[in-house]
Amino acid sequence: MIFNTTQMPSTRTIVSAVASTTATFMVIRSIARDYLPREVQSYFALKLKDFISSFSNELTFVIDEYDDGLNQNKLFKAAKIYLEPKIPPNVKRIKINLPRKETNISLSVEKNEEIVDVFNGVHLKWKFESKPTPSEAINKRSITKGYRVKDHAACFELSFHKKNKDFVLGTYIPHVLKKSKEISHKKKTLKLFTLGSHRGMIGDKSIWQSVNLDHPANFDTLAMDFDMKKTIMDDLERFLQRKDFYRRVGKAWKRGYLLFGPPGTGKSSLIAAMANYLKFDIYDLELSNLRGNNDLRHILIATENKSILVVEDIDCCIDRQDRLSRARTTNPGVLIPGYEQQQNQVTPADVAEQLLRNEEPELALSGLIEFLETKKRANDDSEAKAAEERGES
Structure with a gap:
């Protein structure tokens, strides 16, 4: 029998090819950075990221700091608060801030830092990014008196497996919102x-x-x-x-x-x-x-x-x-x-007050009856005292 064989390339040949490709890529990236406008660079970077992600099972939610360039996104603020206690100890750069009229320092990660969160067995990756503000938002400067729109806007990228999309939307995001409120409540400066x-x-x-x-x-x-x-x-x-x-x-x-x-x-x-x-x-x-x-x-x-x-x-x-x-x-x-509780007269507000004291109907009704009986005794005592002062028998 006759076999056709092909000689495998040597390790040196493979390394050389990879090095040559990498060098070419670096040269292209350097030229693009020096000669292409920033908007064009961002466009191609986004398209490249979309192309790579098309082969991945990972889904990413982008949470912008401002929903239209002007109004702050409540979910972004909640995510920032939620992630503060989850900043890993190996992070080397952490932003600190003391807001005006506040007494507690807030912490946040720098650009491109990642935080991994595990919730109910699901792994979720948070990444802090900064990207150019859309031109339509910047154009709003002319119609928004006294307001300056930033050229770059911050955002969080939340990445996870595609199969967990419903879980993230229905369970995890509400958990982030609830937990951020609890953290804000504890840190709040009254x-x-x-x-x-x-x-x-x-x-x-x-x-x-x-x-x-x-x-x-x-x-x-x-x-x-x-x-x-x-x-x-x-x-x-x-x-x-x-x-x-x-x-x-x-x-x-x-x-x-x-x-x-x-x-x-x-x-x-x-x-x-x-x-x-x-x-x-x-x-x-x-x-x-x-x-x-x-x-x-x-x-x-x-x-x-x-x-x-x-x-x-x-x-x-x-x-x-x-x-x-x-x-x-x-x-x-x-x-x-x-x-009205100090008055002897019973008002609808009194009745509602007593019924709201307990969610169990029987306990609420028994409490209302006891309240009414107390009011009746107070009225009887007041009437008897008034009659005595008038000299009536």
Whole structure:
């Protein structure tokens, strides 16, 4: 039998060929970098990356810093916060930043650094990139007064196996958003907002001016009856955990408290302790500064969610002065949930307040019945006392 054989190239020949190809590629890249416009370089680099990725099982999501060159992408901000505690120890360059009016330093990776995250057994690779801003976004400078669009915009590239696309969109991304909120909550520098002289358009945040809230009050150091303190903390904790419940029953997720008493009885300290406990900013509102209902509406719309709105001296703006006289007959500095709870009259707000105290229908109803019975006894005692004062039998 006759066999046709082909002589295999030597190792030296292969190495020489690879070196020659590499040298040629380096020369071409150098020429392109020196003579081709940056936009053309970016175009060919993107096409080359797309060509290579067509042979891969990897899928990449690009999360731009700005969704249209002007408005910040919330997902980019969430990813930046989420990745901060996941920066690997072998990274040699880390960017640090201390934002204005903040007390906590933030960390982030430099360009082209990668962070690998493993969630529910799925490996996900994050990469921080910087790319030229699209020309249409840059052209918006001419129609956006006082705003300068950056020539380069940052972005995150999230890469993973194609088969995990639905998992990433349906489970992982919501996890990133939730976790970033938790991290932000822990690092948050609390603010005290007061009304400024500016009254802009509806929702204009510049209505409020802020300073850092450095009040040291907390429930551990607050001078208050232990049972009352525990009642308040339990009520706040229950309120935090029942946002979905409020939505299911069709009520706005908010909680009201009435603090009364002369100066020095601890009202401001209690508010600061609640803010430090909840990690909520404080908005200090004086109704005397308002010009009308429309002004109040603008101010409330400009107030951020998860905050404490403090209305100062609300009794001075209410014609019914009997509320103040009744408050003076009780111990100063007492906190009353629900606004009307100190009165003997039962209002729809009282009923709703009692029903919201427990998600179990039977427990909620039994609590409401006990509340109504207590109110009835208080009314009977008040009527008997009034009759006695009038000299009636």
